[in-house]
Amino acid sequence: MSKAELLAELPKLSSRERRELVEAVFDLEAEAGLLHDCDRRADERFLMLDALEAEHGQTQSS
Numbered sequence: 067m068s069k070a071e072l073l074a075e076l077p078k079l080s081s082r083e084r085r086e087l088v089e090a091v092f093d094l095e096a097e098a099g100l101l102h103d104c105d106r107r108a109d110e111r112f113l114m115l116d117a118l119e120a121e122h123g124q125t126q127s128s
Contacts, residue, residue, distance in 0.1 A: 076084060092101040 076087075079087070088105075089102075092098055092105065095101055
């Protein structure tokens with residue numbers, strides 16, 4: 067399968083399936099540990115941002 071074919075199929079996958087592919091690609095890289103650490107930190111920051119946005123939404127509606 068060509069790169070163009072792979073890219074064309076990505077939008078058809080679920081978010082979870084795309085996430086699994088990203089993890090598989092990370093595992094192939096020489097810096098796999100660093101990439102996984104960066105990904106984990108990004109997830110943590112997004113969760114913090116989500117919590118702040120939810121908190122802000124609650125204070126706005128009160």
